[in-house]
Amino acid sequence: MAIIGQVNDLVVTDELPFGYSLAYEGTDSDINETVFMPVSDTNGQFVKGQTLQAFVYYAQDGSIQATQKEVPIKVNDFALLTCTGATDFGAFFDWGMERDLLVPKSMQHKPMDIGLSYVVYLLEDPDNRKLVGCSKLYRFLNETADDLSPGQEVSVIVFDETSLGFKCIINREYQGLLFKSDLFKRLAIGDQLTAFIKQIRGDGKIDLSLQRQGKEARKDLAAEIIDDLEAHGGISTLTDKSSADEIYARYHVSKGAYKRAIGTLYKNKKILLSKTHISLVEKK
Template sequence: MRDKQMLNVGKVSKLSVIDVLPFGYTLSGISQNAYGEQEHRVFLPSSDCDQSLSAGSEIHAFVYYAQDGSLQASLKKMPIQVGEFALLTCTGVTDFGAFFDWGLERDLLVPRAMQHKSMDVGLSYVVTLIHDKDNEKLLGCSKLYRFLEETNSELKIGEAVELLIYDESSLGFKAVINNRFQGLLFKSDLYKRISIGDRLPAFIKHIREDGKIDLSLQKLGKTARKDLAEEILEDLAAHGGISTLTDKSPPEEIQAHYNVSKAAYKRALGNLFKQKKISLSKTHIKLID
């Protein structure tokens, strides 16, 4: 007996091909609801399929609503699924909302009530994808605070996390943490330029008394200093024991080489100098045997 395939609208689902048509394929999938299981028919247009399929094949396809409300599928790689966050470009604006390119024939609608600020054609915004089951629609929303946890009871100071930068304030940049929490990167802590939509690794810098999360792009504390110092020594050893990257070098060069701020690099050099592992001059640093 063939395994049942679970269908989730707005996500990539495992489906079965049950019929081959001149202009596409009919797929079958089963969803779970409060009343039990329900079988669905899903149409996969040839234009959304880059391979030849046969009846009985099992595929993974993104399931969405066609204009008439029926279920449709696509084998295109989608930039976003329900519950995820992504940077999308606005293609049109009307009185009732803004439209975004997400790779399908019909653009994604972000209703005006779901916009955190006015949107302009040609600009990009971070949105999340939601499934409006009552109205059988997939919609975008840029009011991300509705879907992110502002306080934390799981993350620890110093823990490595993944960020998606989604907004800028007077204090710094707001970020989605691990696709679940929200936190803040203070501008005073930045050592390189970042932009809305950037995905980058970071660390938990501080968790305030109210549970709100502060972030850092660099490791913190003794472990960070030790790791950077070891990296500097390894780099010197690999390049004949000499480097022209000194504490006088431009911040951009230091960031490009070690991905740290100039202040962090200077601290590491100072510690290595005190430990008599390197010598310093205005033009170079040298490894001491």
């Protein structure tokens, strides 16, 4: 059985002048419901019996259709989409299909404006044979996690901004918070980043950081700085006076973390500091 809202393996059961009749792979061609794919939605020509991959969805009339167009979102997943229209009953989003995706007003976290982008979750409504979007993402995310631990590297998607910081989707399963006080780079809704579990609070909620924490993180950064110096003739123009952007572009850490690392290296007599550069201490 094909999964609506996902890419499926389908078999061509008939060639038509205006498209193809398809069946779910592994089923007979006389199943109760076939899948139609218009010629305009194909990326090639096919013959009867050939297997292909296509995104399966509900058409406006409720029938099941397929497309080989690139669809940026799948059912039960998240994606950043741009609002193309708004009415009293919902907002519409561009998702690469002929008809825009509807996010009903009842499924909006807050009013949506045309031209702005929002992180949306895609749902199947099998009773009404529709695919709809939802921006009330907390419905699909756990606030607490037993299988995450401090220091763990995770993938995040920024989905909302609050007075405290940025709410993030963690590993497409949990939600956490990046505090503004911990940020050293600008963030935008929809950004996909690598982050780290900063702490799991007493109530189980998850705090995030864009860089590793603790002594081991400082040791790793110090070793990375030494490796970079050795690869560039023992000299770097990246000093404690360099901009936060320059430091992040090289090491993906805050300026404060970089200054602490080179301070430790200087105290341990591994590097020399000047106003214009840092350099390795020559080995005797």
